[in-house]
Amino acid sequence: MNAPPVVEWTEADEARSARWRSENGAPPPRRIVIADDRMKADAAYKLACEGTALLWRGDFHNARQLLTAMTRRIDRRPRKTLPDDPAQAFHQHRAAQNQRARILGMLLVPLDATLTVPLHRAPDVRAACAQAYGPPPADTEDGTTDGTPPASPPTASVVSLRELLGLIGAYEWRKKGVEIPALGGDRIHPHYGVFSPARGEYVDLVAAAPLPAQDLAFDIGTGTGVLASVLARRGVRRVVATDQDPRALACARENTERLGVAGRVAVVEADLFPEGRAPLVVCNPPWVPAKPTTPIEYAVYDPGSRMLRGFLNGLADHLTPGGEGWLILSDLAEHLDLRPRSELTDAFATAGLKVVDRLDVTPRHPRARDTSDPLHVARAAEVTSLWRLTATD
Structure with a gap:
């Protein structure tokens, strides 16, 4: 060391x-x-x-x-x-x-x-x-x-x-926690260095999308464990939540225990996917393809879209027949000319995936309405989407 x-x-x-x-x-x-x-x-x-x-x-x-x-x-x-x-x-x-x-x-x-x-x-x-x-x-x-x-x-x-x-x-x-409407108002308590679900609209998308099955789901890059907990509360009987960051793993375990879903959520250390296949695989990668300048920024910036592409390219091999992958992604990068929509849809096709449906929501956070923000035009136009994907084979 x-x-x-x-x-x-x-x-x-x-x-x-x-x-x-x-x-x-x-x-x-x-x-x-x-x-x-x-x-x-x-x-x-x-x-x-x-x-x-x-x-x-x-x-x-x-x-x-x-x-x-x-x-x-x-x-x-x-x-x-x-x-x-x-x-x-x-x-x-x-x-x-x-x-x-x-x-x-x-x-x-x-x-x-x-x-x-x-x-x-x-x-x-x-x-x-x-x-x-x-x-x-x-x-x-x-x-x-x-x-x-x-x-x-x-x-x-x-x-x-x-x-x-x-x-x-x-x-x-961490003591106060973040209220999550999709959890009935229960709170998620983010640890230091773990991305807080303060922008709750993406959590609402996961709470609203129709479940393809209820026996098993993977939550890739779980962070605080908020999405795994929402899935468990929705009735998914077993959720495998993965992350590489020791702080995130500890945070997710503490939150699932606090929320009473630890018996159905297994938090494991993995680079993206756990072993096996599931009828539902969920991922909320960092939304902006830019180089982080600090370790904490890896929750926001995905250099070269590494996590996004890793999820898409491995998704088909980790879905059961007829299963769905849910990709939660903001289009802020598109409005900043950092990643065109065609690059994303081409990545779907290259990975052998097709779009079944897309659920959209507009941001509710104050910065979307802050006209003094130098990036206001892009933030005001931002839409967060849950892409429902299946394998083409």
Whole structure:
């Protein structure tokens, strides 16, 4: 196994180092300066734009205010006019978003060995960090139970404040859960790094499509396990749900147990298909054929349509005679000129599949109505479809 990345800096005339934590795969900053409550927002923003990170040693709430001030400075910058070509506009917009994330990721906070933030007025983030990073070793416990940082702890690791706030938000989402109407209002609790079913329209499609059989179904790339749970609640007696991501596998198992369908849903590790055939095979792959820039983005972007093509090309060999494959896919990529409709239908034919029916739904999420979104035209035209496919043989 590769050693975890390390950050190095000078503090009080001494060379220091610590583990670098970045769930989005950002590289360790090469230059770090110490910052505290005396740091002005303009100075912090200038340093961050130049590629210098700021390791915060002041009040935690002041660090959050500084991050907000840096965000305002980015948002005040004039936006570049996006090109008329939708694909170019998409890639330029992504580049701008990545640059924004890089700058805001330059404000860093320390973590001690117990995953405590040793700063004044810092919240207790140990549970949130443990869910993302794993629990600290048992011998690092410091005896505190109220989140109070120990006196003068060493810096065991460093993380961007922006990522840490994301971990806290994900932890709260996991506790609260996402209400799923197709499950009668019961909730799915997404783990950190697992795609949340907040856009519920695709789940509604799976709840509405006519079942070809009720004895067995495969759910490919199950994620939170939401579609497997919907199928089980609809009366499918056995569902085999697959994924490769350890977080997704744990998340799906926890959700199916919580929803009372674990006895009918087997969650297994597999690259796409499990062994055997089924009368129903369901897949909701990432919708946009673009290269992810962070590990978490693999839930949204499918480079070269790898998962989509893998599902289509293997589907006929995993269907029982007369069985159906349900492909849930948005046409956002078509409106962005990233994948024409003909490429999708040609992929059906090449894989030996034919379309039996298609169920469509328009998005309900706020971004579809946000005219300030640079990609509003494409988002407003988006339609999500459930393609019912069968083998041509």
